[in-house]
Amino acid sequence: MINIVLFGKPGAGKGTQAEFLKTKYNLKHISTGDLFRYHKSNNTELGQLAQSYSDKGYLVPDDVTIKMLQDEVERNPDTNGFLFDGFPRTIAQAEALDAFLESKSWSVTATVALEANDEILVARLLERGKTSGRADDQDEALIRKRYQEYNEKTAPLADYYKQQQKFYEVDGIGSVEEVTERLSLVIDKFN
Numbered sequence: 001m002i003n004i005v006l007f008g009k010p011g012a013g014k015g016t017q018a019e020f021l022k023t024k025y026n027l028k029h030i031s032t033g034d035l036f037r038y039h040k041s042n043n044t045e046l047g048q049l050a051q052s053y054s055d056k057g058y059l060v061p062d063d064v065t066i067k068m069l070q071d072e073v074e075r076n077p078d079t080n081g082f083l084f085d086g087f088p089r090t091i092a093q094a095e096a097l098d099a100f101l102e103s104k105s106w107s108v109t110a111t112v113a114l115e116a117n118d119e120i121l122v123a124r125l126l127e128r129g130k131t132s133g134r135a136d137d138q139d140e141a142l143i144r145k146r147y148q149e150y151n152e153k154t155a156p157l158a159d160y161y162k163q164q165q166k167f168y169e170v171d172g173i174g175s176v177e178e179v180t181e182r183l184s185l186v187i188d189k190f191n
């Protein structure tokens with residue numbers, strides 16, 4: 001099993017890179033953002049709950065997110081490993097992920113952070129908002145609110161994974177192919 005956590009602010013390129021990496025390494029891509037949006041478009045109870053938070057730029061509560069993530073892992077028992085995208089976002093979620101993987105005798109192999117500065121990311125998200133239809137990509141104030149949430153709740157995870165010697169930083173600026181190459185250099189260490 002190779003379990004990779006793709007780490008980085010909204011717009012850093014996690015979803016874009018996951019599309020290439022999942023094929024290259026035969027991994028199942030789990031994006032919690034996509035899962036939330038799936039539940040939302042199907043108007044499930046979970047979707048309505050998640051939306052009430054994400055519409056305001058807040059993270060969805062940990063217990064809701066963890067449950068959804070576990071269900072998705074359980075649905076894919078035969079994979080080579082997982083690419084976690086957008087999860088974990090808090091220390092509590094990281095601890096829950098470690099405990100859950102351990103219950104299956106698995107673990108997080110590496111956390112790879114895509115680095116880019118906020119001004120580039122805001123521009124990317126506003127661009128994505130033109131085609132994604134995502135309300136949270138179309139409002140600059142809301143995007144900056146998401147970065148504030150990230151800095152407060154998600155950035156501390158870097159230390160959590162550094163302590164486990166599982167944290168790798170990759171420059172997220174450059175062509176999509178260049179960034180895939182940089183990520184591959186890290187993943188190849190474990191493949």
Ligand code: ADP
Nearest residue numbers: 009010011012013014015016124128174175176
């Ligand atoms: P995330 O999943 O981290 O929120 P995405 O993969 O959706 O980010 O990328 C956010 C936006 O940035 C998308 O519109 C995408 O096309 C664009 N993007 C992704 N990677 C790059 C890159 N290397 N250079 C320029 N734009 C990029």
